[in-house]
Amino acid sequence: MNKKLLFFDIDGTLYNTKKIIPQSAKDAIKAAREQGHEVAIATGRSPFFLKEVSDELEVDSFISFNGQFVVYKGQVISSRPIPLDVLQRLTKKAEENNIPIVYLDEHQMTSATKEHDEVRASMDSLFYPMPEHDAEHYKTTAIYQSLLYISEEQKPAFIEAFPELAFIRWHEFSDDVINHDVSKAYGIEQFIKHTDFTMADVIVFGDGLNDVEMLELVAQEGTSVAMGNAVPQAKEVASIVTDHVDEDGLANAMVKLGLLTK
Structure with missing residues (x-):
């Protein structure tokens, strides 16, 4: 088999329901790498929140923030922060409607709200502590993603008010908010521009709503795999x-696709 470029989502794909990587997956990825295939991560998580996974799998290439921040072999190759003026308008509308909002930069997560049950519930689902409270942090650093704690009923008003943003459900209480023209698919397109791979060489694995564009794009020329637990x-x-x-x-x-033998 020709050398392939493999992208793995984390939650629900690499991580099982216990939030650990099954030994079978670790062994399969190690074997694929030994056979010459290249391994990368494609996630909605921020760089600081995927470090444990990347260290465990010894991966230094990744698409993070659903395509907003892309790194190849330790080097940033694409960076698309949310424009400050857009964040200011989004923050103002959230405040006016008493909606919690969390900001994610390359290194940390901060919250405009000190404490909120929905924010805590979403963090608990990730086994992550409450973000540091700092309502001004987004004004002085590049923010690549926001978590907006809106209901499905509130969502249409935000979509109408912010056509430059995409709202992607990741938790029952919250949406990922990123630039409207960015996705994991966009991240993969940026990624392969900096490698000798073509889209036909790409194999992606995912399960969530934020994987749909990636799975659909890659299926046209390469191979995309949806997990059995996928939406x-x-x-x-x-x-x-x-x-x-x-x-x-x-x-x-991976066995079915001939990436390794059982």
Whole structure:
């Protein structure tokens, strides 16, 4: 098999429901790398929040913030922070509606709200502490993603008010907010510009709503894999659907695709 470029989502793809990487997945990725394939991460997480995974898998290439911040072999190759004026308007509208908002830069997460049950619930789902309270931090550093704690009923008003932004549901209480023309698919396009790979060489693995564009794009020329636990929208556009993440879905797909032998 020709050398492939493999992109792995984290939550629900690399991480199982216990928030750990199954041994079968670790072994499969190690074997794929030993056979000459290149490994990268494609996640909605920030760089500081994927360090544990990248260290565990010895990966120094990643697409983070759903495509807003891309690193290849330790070097930043694409960076698309949310414009400050847009963040200021978003913050103002959130404040007017008593909606919590969290800001993510390359190094940390800060919150405009000191304490909120919905923010805490979402952080608990990630096994992450409450963000530091700092309502002014976003004004002095590049922010690549925001977490906006809106209900589905509130969401249309924000979509209408901010056509320059994309609102992607990641938790029952919260949306990821990024630039409207950026996604993991965009990140992959930027990534391959800096390598000798083509889209036909790419294989992606994902499960969530923020993986749909990536799975759909890569399926056109390469191969995209939706996990058995993936949302229906991801399964509909993927090249293949594998088993549940808790049932060795990642390793099974890699065997099926000929990336390694069982």
